[in-house]
Amino acid sequence: QVQLVESGGGLVQAGGSLRLSCAASGNTFRISHIGWHRQAPGKERELVALISSGGTTNYADSVKGRFTISRDNAKNTVYLQMNSLKPEDTAVYYCAAGLGYYGNSYYDREEDYDYWGQGTQVTVSS
Numbered sequence: 164q165v166q167l168v169e170s171g172g173g174l175v176q177a178g179g180s181l182r183l184s185c186a187a188s189g190n191t192f193r194i195s196h197i198g199w200h201r202q203a204p205g206k207e208r209e210l211v212a213l214i215s216s217g218g219t220t221n222y223a224d225s226v227k228g229r230f231t232i233s234r235d236n237a238k239n240t241v242y243l244q245m246n247s248l249k250p251e252d253t254a255v256y257y258c259a260a261g262l263g264y265y266g267n268s269y270y271d272r273e274e275d276y277d278y279w280g281q282g283t284q285v286t287v288s289s
Contacts, residue, residue: 185242185258187241198258220232230245
């Protein structure tokens with residue numbers, strides 16, 4: 164079992180920054196990749212950023228150049244630094260951990276993840 168707890172969400176003005184944290188506990192050695200996802204009202208959940216156990220990162224086109232995913236292995240924590248925030252970034256942000264490869268090298272499906280956090284709300288005002 165792996166437990167994930169997100170923190171760091173809040174209300175920020177457009178152009179501002181936030182840093183989200185995802186603290187993992189349990190059998191963290193089994194984690195293959197961690198992704199930050201978001202779901203805006205009335206929209207499907209989408210992958211925002213991904214980091215593999217080897218440190219490879221990938222980003223959705225909508226956040227490239229503005230968001231940075233990183234990790235602190237000693238703290239079992241993955242971060243999402245969000246800069247130049249826009250109102251369209253408003254959503255509930257979730258981190259999720261996958262334990263293996265499920266046939267999709269983009270890891271952009273919910274089926275690619277085995278454990279999910281409870282989510283943290285990010286609201287960007289215009």
